[in-house]
Amino acid sequence: MATQIQVTVSPALRRDWLYHVQDWVTTVDHKKIGLMYIAYALIFLVIAGAEALLMRIQLAVPNNTFVAPQTFNRLFTMHGTTMVFFVGMPILFGFGNYLVPLMIGARDMAFPRLNAFSFWVAAFGGLLLYFSYFAGSGLYGAGTAPDVGWFAYAPLTARVFSPGHSTDYWTLSILISGIGSIGTALNIVATTLCMRCPGMKLSRMPLLVWLYLVVSGLVFVTISPLTAAQIMLLIDRYLGGHFFDTQAGGSAVLWMHFFWIFGHPEVYILVLPAFAFANEIIPVFSRKAIFGYPAMVAASVGIGFVSLSVWAHHMFTVGMGAGPNAFFTFSTMVISVPTGIKIFNWLATLWGGNIHFTTPMKFAIGFLFQFLVAGLTGIMLSVSPFDWQLGSSYFVVAHFHYVLVGAILFMIFSAFYYWYPKMTGRMLSEKLGTWHFWLFIIGFHLTFDFMHIPGILGMPRRIYTYEADRGWEIWNLIVSSGAIFQTIATLIFVYNLVASYFKGEKAGPDPWDAWTLEWSTSSPPPSYNFAIIPTVESRRPLWDRKHPEEPDAHYE
Amino acid sequence: MFFSLEMPVADLATGPAVLCGACGLTPGVSGAIVHSTPRLLAFVFDQSSTSIFAPQGTPARSIFGLSMLVLAICSVIFLIVAGLLLFTLVRYRHRRGYTQREPAQIYGSTQIELSWTVLPILIVVVLFLATARVIFVTQTAAKPSNALDVVVIGHQFWWEYRYPKLGIVTANELHVPVSDPTQPMPTYLTMSSADTDHSFWVPRLAGKMDLIPNKVNTMWIDPEKPGLYLGQCAQYCGVQHAKMLLRVYADSPGEFSAWIKMQQQTASQTPTAAAGRAVFEANACVNCHTISGTSAHGTFGPNLSHVGSRDTIASGAVPNNAKNLRAFIDDPAHFKPGVLMPAMHLNQHDLDAVTQYLTSLH
Numbered sequence: 076m077a078t079q080i081q082v083t084v085s086p087a088l089r090r091d092w093l094y095h096v097q098d099w100v101t102t103v104d105h106k107k108i109g110l111m112y113i114a115y116a117l118i119f120l121v122i123a124g125a126e127a128l129l130m131r132i133q134l135a136v137p138n139n140t141f142v143a144p145q146t147f148n149r150l151f152t153m154h155g156t157t158m159v160f161f162v163g164m165p166i167l168f169g170f171g172n173y174l175v176p177l178m179i180g181a182r183d184m185a186f187p188r189l190n191a192f193s194f195w196v197a198a199f200g201g202l203l204l205y206f207s208y209f210a211g212s213g214l215y216g217a218g219t220a221p222d223v224g225w226f227a228y229a230p231l232t233a234r235v236f237s238p239g240h241s242t243d244y245w246t247l248s249i250l251i252s253g254i255g256s257i258g259t260a261l262n263i264v265a266t267t268l269c270m271r272c273p274g275m276k277l278s279r280m281p282l283l284v285w286l287y288l289v290v291s292g293l294v295f296v297t298i299s300p301l302t303a304a305q306i307m308l309l310i311d312r313y314l315g316g317h318f319f320d321t322q323a324g325g326s327a328v329l330w331m332h333f334f335w336i337f338g339h340p341e342v343y344i345l346v347l348p349a350f351a352f353a354n355e356i357i358p359v360f361s362r363k364a365i366f367g368y369p370a371m372v373a374a375s376v377g378i379g380f381v382s383l384s385v386w387a388h389h390m391f392t393v394g395m396g397a398g399p400n401a402f403f404t405f406s407t408m409v410i411s412v413p414t415g416i417k418i419f420n421w422l423a424t425l426w427g428g429n430i431h432f433t434t435p436m437k438f439a440i441g442f443l444f445q446f447l448v449a450g451l452t453g454i455m456l457s458v459s460p461f462d463w464q465l466g467s468s469y470f471v472v473a474h475f476h477y478v479l480v481g482a483i484l485f486m487i488f489s490a491f492y493y494w495y496p497k498m499t500g501r502m503l504s505e506k507l508g509t510w511h512f513w514l515f516i517i518g519f520h521l522t523f524d525f526m527h528i529p530g531i532l533g534m535p536r537r538i539y540t541y542e543a544d545r546g547w548e549i550w551n552l553i554v555s556s557g558a559i560f561q562t563i564a565t566l567i568f569v570y571n572l573v574a575s576y577f578k579g580e581k582a583g584p585d586p587w588d589a590w591t592l593e594w595s596t597s598s599p600p601p602s603y604n605f606a607i608i609p610t611v612e613s614r615r616p617l618w619d620r621k622h623p624e625e626p627d628a629h630y631e
Numbered sequence: 632m633f634f635s636l637e638m639p640v641a642d643l644a645t646g647p648a649v650l651c652g653a654c655g656l657t658p659g660v661s662g663a664i665v666h667s668t669p670r671l672l673a674f675v676f677d678q679s680s681t682s683i684f685a686p687q688g689t690p691a692r693s694i695f696g697l698s699m700l701v702l703a704i705c706s707v708i709f710l711i712v713a714g715l716l717l718f719t720l721v722r723y724r725h726r727r728g729y730t731q732r733e734p735a736q737i738y739g740s741t742q743i744e745l746s747w748t749v750l751p752i753l754i755v756v757v758l759f760l761a762t763a764r765v766i767f768v769t770q771t772a773a774k775p776s777n778a779l780d781v782v783v784i785g786h787q788f789w790w791e792y793r794y795p796k797l798g799i800v801t802a803n804e805l806h807v808p809v810s811d812p813t814q815p816m817p818t819y820l821t822m823s824s825a826d827t828d829h830s831f832w833v834p835r836l837a838g839k840m841d842l843i844p845n846k847v848n849t850m851w852i853d854p855e856k857p858g859l860y861l862g863q864c865a866q867y868c869g870v871q872h873a874k875m876l877l878r879v880y881a882d883s884p885g886e887f888s889a890w891i892k893m894q895q896q897t898a899s900q901t902p903t904a905a906a907g908r909a910v911f912e913a914n915a916c917v918n919c920h921t922i923s924g925t926s927a928h929g930t931f932g933p934n935l936s937h938v939g940s941r942d943t944i945a946s947g948a949v950p951n952n953a954k955n956l957r958a959f960i961d962d963p964a965h966f967k968p969g970v971l972m973p974a975m976h977l978n979q980h981d982l983d984a985v986t987q988y989l990t991s992l993h
Contacts (some may be wrong), residue, residue, distance in 0.1 A: 327844060392839050393843060460766060534681075
């Protein structure tokens with residue numbers, strides 16, 4: 076029904092690759108920027124995944140010498156830093172960039188040029204981090220990547236313990252990508268508050284957009300202390316400051332507070348977009364409206380606020396004393412209440428539905444089960460005495476990978492299968508998608524279910540090898556074997572992304588019979604998104620259009 | 632109080648049983664769980680010398696009791712929610728011949744939503760109270776007058792132990808008296824670090840506590856049975872974080888006083904090892920190591936006054952014998968790449984002499 080406006084480009088120009096390069100480099104279109112975010116994150120996903128694979132080969136058997144200790148320490152530092160800052164954040168910002176304007180009926184983000192700037196700054200940050208492999212030791216040495224761990228505890232980052240420039244690359248790349256994150260967050264807040272189409276009150280905004288609003292608010296509050304800490308670290312390293320320099324009276328614990336007041340909300344910055352995808356995908360394939368929309372909004376905003384008061388549960392073993400330990404135990408437990416509401420509301424959405432097990436839905440269901448487990452192991456870790464045992468052990472590693480892979484990555488895969496048709500105009504292969512799903516879920520459970528056990532048996536994280544007499548061997552071997560399945564599954568996924576772009580079934584504007592505004596325009600959408608800005612009367616404008624006899628507006 | 636810390640949680644076989652009963656499972660269900668789970672749990676978790684589920688001291692035991700309660704609650708929640716989810720997926724799956732255009736649209740229900748908000752709040756309150764109890768009992772326990780004081784200092788990548796009241800300084804192998812539950816004799820560890828962050832974690836005795844430079848932390852342990860308790864550094868501290876192993880020897884009263892006596896003596900002066908001592912004192916060894924009764928007063932490295940009496944070298948990395956000791960002095964990075972001790976480049980003769988000297992230091 077949308078009127079198409081044709082922008083003509085001469086055929087000769089279309090064949091010129093420089094035209095396309097220039098087109099992408101200079102674009103301020105939110106969809107192209109979103110796609111570049113996603114592509115760039117996918118490249119880093121493969122790199123950081125390969126780093127994980129190398130670590131699992133090293134840990135498959137005790138006293139292994141596959142990689143040197145220094146190499147291993149760099150691998151886990153780069154894996155963690157890359158996955159959080161250069162995979163998780165950009166891929167979620169990518170989907171946000173692409174989807175938020177389309178879902179609120181806008182033609183672009185509020186600040187298109189800031190948007191492009193944010194992307195290029197963040198992309199530069201990632202390149203800078205990896206440039207350390209060539210230049211980390213300075214002009215005269217060979218390269219070394221940072222090896223201080225992804226949370227880079229002081230005073231390991233002081234110059235005396237971390238000579239050369241590898242730590243500087245780490246600091247600067249995070250500082251720079253943080254500027255990009257703040258820019259994008261600013262853009263999303265301004266877009267959702269100011270650019271909604273007529274009729275789209277806040278109470279009619281898709282839940283995805285609500286969650287991106289909360290995420291962006293969290294980015295404001297949390298990236299700032301992180302950036303401040305990086306600047307303080309640079310002052311310590313180059314201008315003789317002593318913020319974290321314990322040899323000169325500085326405080327190591329101060330760094331921990333700065334880092335975790337960023338670091339814990341960061342988990343929610345990553346997981347709330349996963350909830351956002353689930354909020355859109357689960358209703359469509361259950362063929363039902365989301366259950367309890369107001370409660371879902373309240374729970375999301377609640378999680379946003381509570382997540383700012385839990386950071387020191389990462390510090391139960393630093394000697395804060397009984398009072399603070401009790402406080403942070405309580406605040407951490409409280410966050411399980413709004414999170415529980417979300418799980419129950421998804422369950423209620425499925426209840427009484429007509430559930431279609433498409434590939435996006437399969438990943439979403441995997442997400443539901445795995446997020447449940449991740450939440451429960453999170454409750455165990457919130458019990459601070461339990462954490463005195465489990466903290467810094469492989470149990471923690473298993474727990475947060477359950478969140479990051481089992482919940483977030485599963486929902487990212489789900490989002491790919493769900494929105495790829497909108498982004499490219501072609502469907503991803505369901506057959507390959509099914510292979511991808513089953514291989515990945517087998518690999519995931521082999522790796523991360525069994526990873527809890529060595530933690531309970533006393534295996535600390537970040538060790539490049541381990542003794543053979545602790546009863547950890549069999550578990551580590553199983554954990555490593557799961558990595559093989561995940562690798563194959565990921566390769567199938569990447570192949571599917573590429574092959575379906577050329578040979579995939581044509582999608583049409585609305586392949587899933589869905590209800591939000593992005594499905595009302597063509598696939599892929601034209602550069603202006605909507606020829607005529609839509610007007611909405613409910614939370615599911617396309618439902619209203621498809622069911623004029625019984626529109627949502629009557630029930631909300 | 633439905634759950635009490637003083638409750639004797641004797642071992643793995645009865646612990647979960649008591650707790651399942653305490654947290655209100657019906658006898659039939661808890662019976663079934665109790666009869667199969669502990670044996671399975673014990674099979675997995677008793678195999679390891681560092682299992683947190685095989686406690687041998689009061690702090691580890693109270694954490695274990697709390698852990699079982701938390702595990703039981705979380706398992707019940709998991710079974711209920713995952714069961715409901717599975718049922719929903721099967722019951723409401725799309726079937727061939729589904730005739731309706733769309734299922735009935737339900738937008739929410741305040742009563743139901745209120746119920747699944749209030750119930751988790753109640754669970755949180757229960758969990759928090761049980762947790763707070765263990766936190767305060769462990770962290771604010773009054774120190775008995777007979778407690779032994781040990782100062783623990785973390786170094787890249789080894790442990791220094793000082794017994795200030797006994798005048799002993801040693802490294803890597805901590806000796807403490809066994810603590811009879813009827814007459815407790817806990818050991819209080821006062822901890823800090825000389826360089827980066829470390830963490831002291833011996834899972835069967837207690838939870839971990841970090842060693843942070845410029846900060847003093849304390850924890851206490853009370854091993855119930857004599858023997859060796861293993862662990863390792865649990866906070867990433869640099870290249871050789873993996874080989875910063877912990878060994879805690881719980882000695883019977885007789886053994887412990889004998890050990891104290893031995894450690895308090897000046898390092899032995901075996902005449903046959905005099906050549907080795909001369910090499911030691913003439914080289915850079917003295918800059919980093921101390922051997923009592925000699926000119927070696929360095930404090931960067933482990934105190935070697937009684938190194939011959941230890942079971943391991945290089946912070947538990949390898950057994951202490953003449954062959955390993957000689958190889959370590961020749962090139963420490965052979966066992967621990969990244970270790971801060973440089974290769975000493977001694978000639979074969981000196982190497983043999985120093986090895987013989989260090990082995991004689993009982």
